[in-house]
Amino acid sequence: MASVRYELITLGDELLLGLTANSHLTFIGAALGRQGARLGRNVTITDDADAIAAQFRESWARSDVVITTGGLGPTCDDRTREVVAQVLGQELVFEESIRAAIEARFAKLGRRMTDNNLKQAYRFSRGEVLPNANGTAPGLWVEQDGKVLVMLPGPPNELNPMFTEQVLPKLSRLGLLAEREAYVQVRTAGIGESALEVKLQPVLAPHGDALSIAFCAHQGQVDLRLSSPSGALSMERLQDLAQECVTLLGEDFLCIGHDSLAKVCADLLRAGDHTLAVAETATGGLLANCFTDIAGASKFFAGGCVCYSNESKMQLLDVPEDILLQHGAVSSENAVAMAAGVAERLGADYGLAITGFAGPCGGTKENPVGTIFLALYTPGGVWSRRLAQSGPRSAVKQRAVNGALDWLRRELVRAKRGCCGEASKPQRAGGAMQ
Amino acid sequence: MASVRYELITLGDELLLGLTANSHLTFIGAALGRQGARLGRNVTITDDADAIAAQFRESWARSDVVITTGGLGPTCDDRTREVVAQVLGQELVFEESIRAAIEARFAKLGRRMTDNNLKQAYRFSRGEVLPNANGTAPGLWVEQDGKVLVMLPGPPNELNPMFTEQVLPKLSRLGLLAEREAYVQVRTAGIGESALEVKLQPVLAPHGDALSIAFCAHQGQVDLRLSSPSGALSMERLQDLAQECVTLLGEDFLCIGHDSLAKVCADLLRAGDHTLAVAETATGGLLANCFTDIAGASKFFAGGCVCYSNESKMQLLDVPEDILLQHGAVSSENAVAMAAGVAERLGADYGLAITGFAGPCGGTKENPVGTIFLALYTPGGVWSRRLAQSGPRSAVKQRAVNGALDWLRRELVRAKRGCCGEASKPQRAGGAMQ
Numbered sequence: 001m002a003s004v005r006y007e008l009i010t011l012g013d014e015l016l017l018g019l020t021a022n023s024h025l026t027f028i029g030a031a032l033g034r035q036g037a038r039l040g041r042n043v044t045i046t047d048d049a050d051a052i053a054a055q056f057r058e059s060w061a062r063s064d065v066v067i068t069t070g071g072l073g074p075t076c077d078d079r080t081r082e083v084v085a086q087v088l089g090q091e092l093v094f095e096e097s098i099r100a101a102i103e104a105r106f107a108k109l110g111r112r113m114t115d116n117n118l119k120q121a122y123r124f125s126r127g128e129v130l131p132n133a134n135g136t137a138p139g140l141w142v143e144q145d146g147k148v149l150v151m152l153p154g155p156p157n158e159l160n161p162m163f164t165e166q167v168l169p170k171l172s173r174l175g176l177l178a179e180r181e182a183y184v185q186v187r188t189a190g191i192g193e194s195a196l197e198v199k200l201q202p203v204l205a206p207h208g209d210a211l212s213i214a215f216c217a218h219q220g221q222v223d224l225r226l227s228s229p230s231g232a233l234s235m236e237r238l239q240d241l242a243q244e245c246v247t248l249l250g251e252d253f254l255c256i257g258h259d260s261l262a263k264v265c266a267d268l269l270r271a272g273d274h275t276l277a278v279a280e281t282a283t284g285g286l287l288a289n290c291f292t293d294i295a296g297a298s299k300f301f302a303g304g305c306v307c308y309s310n311e312s313k314m315q316l317l318d319v320p321e322d323i324l325l326q327h328g329a330v331s332s333e334n335a336v337a338m339a340a341g342v343a344e345r346l347g348a349d350y351g352l353a354i355t356g357f358a359g360p361c362g363g364t365k366e367n368p369v370g371t372i373f374l375a376l377y378t379p380g381g382v383w384s385r386r387l388a389q390s391g392p393r394s395a396v397k398q399r400a401v402n403g404a405l406d407w408l409r410r411e412l413v414r415a416k417r418g419c420c421g422e423a424s425k426p427q428r429a430g431g432a433m434q
Numbered sequence: 435m436a437s438v439r440y441e442l443i444t445l446g447d448e449l450l451l452g453l454t455a456n457s458h459l460t461f462i463g464a465a466l467g468r469q470g471a472r473l474g475r476n477v478t479i480t481d482d483a484d485a486i487a488a489q490f491r492e493s494w495a496r497s498d499v500v501i502t503t504g505g506l507g508p509t510c511d512d513r514t515r516e517v518v519a520q521v522l523g524q525e526l527v528f529e530e531s532i533r534a535a536i537e538a539r540f541a542k543l544g545r546r547m548t549d550n551n552l553k554q555a556y557r558f559s560r561g562e563v564l565p566n567a568n569g570t571a572p573g574l575w576v577e578q579d580g581k582v583l584v585m586l587p588g589p590p591n592e593l594n595p596m597f598t599e600q601v602l603p604k605l606s607r608l609g610l611l612a613e614r615e616a617y618v619q620v621r622t623a624g625i626g627e628s629a630l631e632v633k634l635q636p637v638l639a640p641h642g643d644a645l646s647i648a649f650c651a652h653q654g655q656v657d658l659r660l661s662s663p664s665g666a667l668s669m670e671r672l673q674d675l676a677q678e679c680v681t682l683l684g685e686d687f688l689c690i691g692h693d694s695l696a697k698v699c700a701d702l703l704r705a706g707d708h709t710l711a712v713a714e715t716a717t718g719g720l721l722a723n724c725f726t727d728i729a730g731a732s733k734f735f736a737g738g739c740v741c742y743s744n745e746s747k748m749q750l751l752d753v754p755e756d757i758l759l760q761h762g763a764v765s766s767e768n769a770v771a772m773a774a775g776v777a778e779r780l781g782a783d784y785g786l787a788i789t790g791f792a793g794p795c796g797g798t799k800e801n802p803v804g805t806i807f808l809a810l811y812t813p814g815g816v817w818s819r820r821l822a823q824s825g826p827r828s829a830v831k832q833r834a835v836n837g838a839l840d841w842l843r844r845e846l847v848r849a850k851r852g853c854c855g856e857a858s859k860p861q862r863a864g865g866a867m868q
Contacts, residue, residue, distance in 0.1 A: 284726020292718020
């Protein structure tokens with residue numbers, strides 16, 4: 001099974017022009033990975049017919065399973081179906097049941113079906129149709145030359161359920177999935193990539209080539225993946241090694257698996273029966289959105305405020321006007337007032353606040369663009385921190401959010417252990433720390 | 435110039451396992467596209483040395499410019515530099531200036547440099563170094579065999595400025611960029627892909643093969659790109675055709691270029707000297723974040739509330755308890771109260787509210803998961819709408835936000851034209867529409 005060669009061809013000029021993120025790679029790679037099947041390669045090419053034919057021929061020759069995405073739609077630039085049929089020596093045949101499904105979909109939306117939609121009603125003469133519950137273009141499934149071809153429509157809300165509900169079960173029935181993850185992932189926060197490698201040497205180094213190690217750094221976090229492609233180490237042994245890493249990591253350990261920083265915080269909040277409220281300026285909703293991406297967030301998340309104007313800080317969070325006049329909105333004093341204000345307004349146990357200059361404009365000599373003040377209100381007191389970020393607006397926002405979440409996480413871990421949290425040390429609120 | 439063949443090799447198991455989005459493709463594809471250079475292909479492969487060597491050899495043979503990302507870091511799975519040097523027949527030489535820069539970077543962060551970082555201090559014997567202002571691994575630049583190789587580090591906050599500030603100017607000096615976009619993009623909202631093609635036939639059909647047309651549908655929007663790879667139509671002619679499309683599109687026209695729905699709303703708000711406040715439950719900060727992603731948002735965006743608990747709706751937005759008891763939080767009545775409440779609290783001209791069940795849990799028989807109520811408060815009155823979405827939580831959230839933004843956009847366009855907006859029609863607030 002481990003040797004099944006999967007290849008993904010993603011079609012679309014919009015991907016190569018950087019206009020759309022390649023979410024198909026992320027989704028399909030992860031879905032296969034969770035089943036122990038490893039995508040070996042992903043190739044993104046243009047909608048040009050010659051390019052499609054050449055790439056498909058090459059991928060088909062070297063793979064066991066080829067998955068294509070995109071190019072099945074109704075418009076003139078959708079050529080994949082025709083080109084691939086030709087390479088495989090298959091006929092395209094009109095399928096009345098697809099036509100009927102497309103027409104029914106238009107009727108349900110109260111729209112008239114235009115004739116160009118009919119090109120989506122063709123299937124391979126020796127192949128199956130994967131019905132599309134969320135759009136007009138069905139997927140196509142072909143078994144030929146001892147290989148499998150899966151062709152999927154481009155829109156993620158059509159592709160994703162089709163892959164999960166139809167493709168994975170069919171691959172499983174053919175014995176092409178291992179049904180379990182082939183690696184163990186250890187997530188960390190607050191430690192750099194090279195320092196992490198050095199720290200974990202005692203656990204990882206003794207295994208030589210039997211152990212495959214991969215590090216992935218992103219926005220203040222580093223993930224470590226352990227696997228054993230040769231099979232020399234069992235999955236149980238890999239899990240034991242991961243546990244040894246956890247011991248060495250201490251508070252820098254985030255989770256084993258795929259949970260986000262926000263999810264780890266959410267679990268800690270739920271476990272302690274705590275509630276959280278957040279207040280943001282510069283990150284403008286990104287912090288709140290991290291929590292509300294978690295199903296069942298209403299159990300622990302009281303709510304949040306995005307307070308751009310000084311008016312809104314006073315109106316929604318009871319920030320005293322004096323603080324804004326004396327210290328400005330980008331100050332540890334305002335961060336502390338926001339964190340305390342939102343927690344008290346919403347009756348939450350914890351309050352987390354972010355204020356700062358995300359750029360590209362704004363900033364002062366003392367607090368240039370990239371300056372972020374965080375504040376954390378806890379049952380034991382309220383504290384602030386200053387971060388200095390660089391990079392474009394979106395990166396500053398994301399790292400400010402990650403910094404805030406990691407601080408909350410460490411505080412909740414300490415509270416759970418019954419230790420004195422940082423916030424409960426007898427130090428003055430508003431003290432700025434780098 | 436048009437024939438310069440660019441290819442991007444993105445390295446990293448984390449991409450193929452779907453653990454990290456391939457943001458390098460999005461960033462580099464867009465950056466090249468803006469300069470009229472089209473990325474012809476992107477291949478994502480694993481960190482395995484044999485795979486890297488085979489792919490690099492193939493890509494190098496068929497391209498004029500090869501760009502690689504990732505695999506330049508300090509850890510044991512970073513092998514790109516060594517493998518590519520071997521394929522090109524180059525030596526790797528130790529570069530003292532890189533070592534010094536890495537050490538200085540660690541010193542600045544107050545950390546000790548571990549020895550594994552030294553592998554990043556090697557450059558190609560016949561090549562240049564691209565200094566890295568934001569990380570430890572420098573980029574590498576090689577001109578050989580009449581081709582260019584650019585090797586970039588994986589973290590986006592290191593890669594992106596390196597590409598913009600160093601790589602693009604070097605490519606430009608070699609005459610490998612056209613310095614202007616090679617296509618015109620027309621963005622639309624609220625019209626389907628096939629209907630759009632039919633609607634624009636009168637403008638587009640007469641040009642046959644001279645005109646290359648691409649459609650891209652995403653979350654309630656469809657983008658149309660016009661280009662002329664053969665050069666038969668000039669850029670000016672393409673722009674004229676785009677203008678003819680705009681005329682046919684009417685209110686379904688969003689913009690020419692790359693502006694987001696939120697950006698178009700922001701420009702309309704600024705142009706009319708209006709301010710906006712938002713209130714959300716199900717979308718939990720995503721709506722606010724769309725606006726605060728725009729630099730200078732404080733000029734038109736008063737702020738927003740993420741009100742998960744009923745307590746927070748009453749406390750922050752003055753939603754009457756009666757409404758929550760009688761109609762529930764997922765109701766047009768509550769949406770209207772939220773929109774009006776947040777606009778009045780923050781003194782904004784417009785208030786936009788979203789409430790609903792994003793799933794996977796929650797929902798009632800009457801309002802199942804995916805039910806979203808929107809409300810729009812305007813100077814002319816307040817209105818609500820009901821949307822029925824399907825799909826996973828993140829898709830429901832994104833489409834609810836896009837639906838709300840498109841409604842606001844149409845209202846602002848009508849207000850600008852001085853027409854009666856929908857909201858000023860003499861109809862009762864709270865009237866639900868599909």
